[in-house]
Amino acid sequence: MLSKFVNLNLLTILGTVGHTGTLVLNQNAWGDLTSTLLGSGLVEQVESLSQESPRLMTGECQSEMSVQFSRGCPFECEFCDISVRYGRKPRTKTPAQVLAELETLYILGLRLPVFIVDDNFIGNKRHVKLLLQELAPWMAEHGYPFPLSTEASLNLAEDDELLELMIAANFSSVFVGIETPNTDSLTLTKKHQNTRQPLRDAVDKINRAGLRVMAGFIIGLDGEKPGAGDRIIDFVEATAIPHPVFSYPGEKPRTIIFDLVSG
Numbered sequence: 001m002l003s004k005f006v007n008l009n010l011l012t013i014l015g016t017v018g019h020t021g022t023l024v025l026n027q028n029a030w031g032d033l034t035s036t037l038l039g040s041g042l043v044e045q046v047e048s049l050s051q052e053s054p055r056l057m058t059g060e061c062q063s064e065m066s067v068q069f070s071r072g073c074p075f076e077c078e079f080c081d082i083s084v085r086y087g088r089k090p091r092t093k094t095p096a097q098v099l100a101e102l103e104t105l106y107i108l109g110l111r112l113p114v115f116i117v118d119d120n121f122i123g124n125k126r127h128v129k130l131l132l133q134e135l136a137p138w139m140a141e142h143g144y145p146f147p148l149s150t151e152a153s154l155n156l157a158e159d160d161e162l163l164e165l166m167i168a169a170n171f172s173s174v175f176v177g178i179e180t181p182n183t184d185s186l187t188l189t190k191k192h193q194n195t196r197q198p199l200r201d202a203v204d205k206i207n208r209a210g211l212r213v214m215a216g217f218i219i220g221l222d223g224e225k226p227g228a229g230d231r232i233i234d235f236v237e238a239t240a241i242p243h244p245v246f247s248y249p250g251e252k253p254r255t256i257i258f259d260l261v262s263g
């Protein structure tokens with residue numbers, strides 16, 4: 001079954017795997033077998049692939065590996081397509097499924113950072129806590145083989161227990177969508193979870209807990225006043241965010257704002 005994937009290109013494999021498995025990506029070697037499907041717990045199948053692409057198993061071309069736990073997001077930021085595409089009730093794997101995927105990577109000898117490629121890792125807080133409660137002892141028993149990072153909404157800062165569990169499970173950084181320091185724009189675009197506490201306090205809280213904050217900003221949201229760039233620069237400097245990422249609203253299909261604009 002897996003051998004069928006061998007002749008497909010990387011994008012096809014990415015599209016095919018979707019929510020069902022874990023990808024190990026080699027972003028630098030197009031045309032080679034640079035990606036494979038793990039996550040089923042079927043180590044034997046993965047090992048058979050190693051005969052066709054030995055480089056896959058060495059990790060020499062990968063900088064990071066990916067595992068997915070959930071899909072969907074409970075929020076409705078109107079410039080985002082996630083809750084429209086995947087729903088507001090995040091679906092999750094079981095802790096056993098995720099641990100089996102990590103165990104597979106461990107058995108294969110791969111020792112690289114793992115990015116949990118969820119839309120919003122904490123979209124289902126009850127389920128993510130159940131995962132982390134099992135993940136932390138697994139990490140300790142295995143000698144913390146993978147530094148973890150992920151994407152999460154800023155309300156992470158409101159949950160001390162969740163922050164502690166993530167640290168215990170060996171998370172070292174988290175990507176959050178700040179979008180803009182302008183509260184009017186956040187409210188207008190329904191990013192209400194970013195207005196419930198001062199943004200700087202929220203970033204400080206996550207940093208102090210031990211997680212490096214990577215942050216996304218959007219230039220030109222509705223309600224933004226002149227000086228947006230300077231406000232973002234001031235914010236990044238004040239919070240010492242080492243990795244800001246910028247984008248613009250665009251007209252992304254299947255977003256609330258796109259439907260509003262296109263009538």
Ligand code: SF4
Pocket residue numbers: 073074075076077080081082083119120153177
């Ligand atoms: S919190 Fe993030 S993933 Fe969820 S709707 Fe808003 S921008 Fe999209």
